[in-house]
Amino acid sequence: MAEVRLERVSKSYSSRKKKIAAVRGIDLVCRAGEFMVFLGPSGCGKTTTMRLIAGLEAVTSGKIFIGGKRVDLLAPEKRNVALAFENYALYPPLTARENIVFPLRASRLGPGEIESRLQEVASWLELEGILERKPAQLGGGQQQMISLARCIIRDADVYLMDEPLSHLDSDQRFKIRTRLKAFHEETRKTIIYVTHDQMEALALADRIAVMNEGRLQQIDPPDRLYARPENLFVAGFVGEPPMNFIPGSLFWEGSEPFFRSEDKRLNLKVIPELVRPFLESAGGRRVQLGIRPEDIALAPDPGEDSFATVVEVYESLGEEGIVELRLGQNVLTALSRSNLSFRGGQPLSVSLNRQKVAFFDHQTGGRL
Amino acid sequence: MAGVSLVRVSKRYGNLVAVDRVSLEIAPAEFFVILGPAGAGKTSILKMIAGIEEISEGEIRIDGGRVDVRASGDIDAAMIFENYALYPHWTVFENMAFPLKAKRRKVTSAEINNRVAEVARHLEIGSLLERYPAELSGGQKQRVALGRALVRKPRIFLMDEPLSHLDAKLRHQMRRELKKLKESLGTSVIFVTHDYMEALSLADRIAVLNKGRVCQVGTPDDVYFSPENTFVASLFGYPRINLVEGRILSQGERLVFCSEDGALVFPVPLRLKPGLENRKTDRVTAGIRPTSVRVVTNPPPGAARVEKFLTEPSGNKCLQHAWVGRTSLAMAGDTVGPPEGQDRLFVEVAAEKVFYFDPSGNRIKES
Numbered sequence: 062m063a064e065v066r067l068e069r070v071s072k073s074y075s076s077r078k079k080k081i082a083a084v085r086g087i088d089l090v091c092r093a094g095e096f097m098v099f100l101g102p103s104g105c106g107k108t109t110t111m112r113l114i115a116g117l118e119a120v121t122s123g124k125i126f127i128g129g130k131r132v133d134l135l136a137p138e139k140r141n142v143a144l145a146f147e148n149y150a151l152y153p154p155l156t157a158r159e160n161i162v163f164p165l166r167a168s169r170l171g172p173g174e175i176e177s178r179l180q181e182v183a184s185w186l187e188l189e190g191i192l193e194r195k196p197a198q199l200g201g202g203q204q205q206m207i208s209l210a211r212c213i214i215r216d217a218d219v220y221l222m223d224e225p226l227s228h229l230d231s232d233q234r235f236k237i238r239t240r241l242k243a244f245h246e247e248t249r250k251t252i253i254y255v256t257h258d259q260m261e262a263l264a265l266a267d268r269i270a271v272m273n274e275g276r277l278q279q280i281d282p283p284d285r286l287y288a289r290p291e292n293l294f295v296a297g298f299v300g301e302p303p304m305n306f307i308p309g310s311l312f313w314e315g316s317e318p319f320f321r322s323e324d325k326r327l328n329l330k331v332i333p334e335l336v337r338p339f340l341e342s343a344g345g346r347r348v349q350l351g352i353r354p355e356d357i358a359l360a361p362d363p364g365e366d367s368f369a370t371v372v373e374v375y376e377s378l379g380e381e382g383i384v385e386l387r388l389g390q391n392v393l394t395a396l397s398r399s400n401l402s403f404r405g406g407q408p409l410s411v412s413l414n415r416q417k418v419a420f421f422d423h424q425t426g427g428r429l
Numbered sequence: 430m431a432g433v434s435l436v437r438v439s440k441r442y443g444n445l446v447a448v449d450r451v452s453l454e455i456a457p458a459e460f461f462v463i464l465g466p467a468g469a470g471k472t473s474i475l476k477m478i479a480g481i482e483e484i485s486e487g488e489i490r491i492d493g494g495r496v497d498v499r500a501s502g503d504i505d506a507a508m509i510f511e512n513y514a515l516y517p518h519w520t521v522f523e524n525m526a527f528p529l530k531a532k533r534r535k536v537t538s539a540e541i542n543n544r545v546a547e548v549a550r551h552l553e554i555g556s557l558l559e560r561y562p563a564e565l566s567g568g569q570k571q572r573v574a575l576g577r578a579l580v581r582k583p584r585i586f587l588m589d590e591p592l593s594h595l596d597a598k599l600r601h602q603m604r605r606e607l608k609k610l611k612e613s614l615g616t617s618v619i620f621v622t623h624d625y626m627e628a629l630s631l632a633d634r635i636a637v638l639n640k641g642r643v644c645q646v647g648t649p650d651d652v653y654f655s656p657e658n659t660f661v662a663s664l665f666g667y668p669r670i671n672l673v674e675g676r677i678l679s680q681g682e683r684l685v686f687c688s689e690d691g692a693l694v695f696p697v698p699l700r701l702k703p704g705l706e707n708r709k710t711d712r713v714t715a716g717i718r719p720t721s722v723r724v725v726t727n728p729p730p731g732a733a734r735v736e737k738f739l740t741e742p743s744g745n746k747c748l749q750h751a752w753v754g755r756t757s758l759a760m761a762g763d764t765v766g767p768p769e770g771q772d773r774l775f776v777e778v779a780a781e782k783v784f785y786f787d788p789s790g791n792r793i794k795e796s
Contacts, residue, residue: 235759246739
């Protein structure tokens, strides 16, 4: 296992007329033995960054180090990285078994050792029954598991995985995800894993690097990323249902800070410590208030800063529910965990957990 | 408004039985969801109702009248597809007016204007009539597609996985959009999906389909809280229900469930005692929802020791996995992060909420 370090790494593609910057000056360190996830929407540069580390693409500028050794000028096979792709890249004439052990053909391992590794990986990914089949005889999910098996059977410094579970159905994905996590806990290999699925990222990662438009937005452990998103993009991307945002302004009234929504329907007393560092006693500041669905109380204690909303829609989903609430010009999504039931059009008094509100700058989107 | 009934409807493709003697009664104005995995026969049923596909056997009636012998144009069902199929070079108004312009309908242009305006107002897209599809959000497109179907005043709506091509976030948002619109439709809807959340959220009733057969028909609460068999139980909930094989044993006055390797033991609720008493020679399967089991540090009497434990933060919930003997249990807790003192953890099962299934997978009920 080895540390991976990126220094000011950029990648741009030139077409006839314009230059497209896919990755713009990424600095990051993936520690030795860390499970790092690159998370972002399609086109954010996460896959390109991974391909730069693997050597499948050349950097436009910047440096990449693996285990302290500069690798960005080395050929892919000299970097000792193992890869698993979304689109399998299997050899069609070879069986699943031959595909999986293919990377070991040049190693010094004896046939006995290779076979025992194969059995271990195959049982782990439940591939025992399909080892003699060829890729064309397998479903998309199975092919993807072969590709993943071929990746983890190796002894590499770094394991790079690009959406390796995307073709599995949701049950299978859940199962393999858990095994992948267990595999990492046991072996402590350095893994860099690319996904657009925030649930997968939160579940697997030691740390998540969130990317958007070629830039690194935030890099943090899952709990911290969820609890303290650094900007509006991260706040909106991580979490399901997503965080609610209400445009408005912050201002002092005497010694007490308040938030008032743009449509003036929400007036909220704010905890002074939360805003003191960035809100001067004179004048106000335009912000977006952010509140997670689970931090909206649907049955608040009487008297406690509640405000009137109207239920737009209520979804009962087994043991939990999702409620959309109309508050002036804003629609808020809230979670209901208990046996409460609501109907559309019903007035409902709710409160926000004042400890949990976040404020983002109106212009930059940065967390205040 | 019309009801739809299917009487022992089958569809065969050569030797393959896609739909096997399915009988369903869909009430007027009901939002009826057909839920099942890929290949269950959902879409075949929808196509047969629409008259796009012939039926091999049985009868389909709309408002009591047989339709399986008629041409699809006469059935008056509006089908809404995955991609909405809006014409990109036409405005919202032109898209919505299109079905009324068919010659045989003989609708005057004044009436077309009126109907489109009325439906648009109803769906709150009145201000969008001059826009083109590319200028609309996903939710707006969905409304326009519905509006185009509504102006025809069809007798039933047929929807085939209309949300499945969207990414997770948008899909959940659009599901709620559709739920809002549901009340204003006033027309029977038959909605096909493989997504259990869509079924629970939208349906008045759900038919669960497996390999061409109906496993259960019921309200969302029925199928979630009283699943007829392991298949239905596994279809609802994420992570899916834990199915643990074991036996029923007597422990003094009570009955207990004991997993195959004896590592996980918990009491059987009294109300199930009569039904389980004579199952002692059988293997049974306990169905434990991830929300009905948790890991605790203070063991209740007889609690099973956790040998291995993993947590997966997922934002507002915490998914956990505990290994007890050879059994692995998925759990979904409200709190983020593992409990303290990881070396002494025990599993606590909410025994009242456990389902029991017989060797053929059918739920053992209170008798």
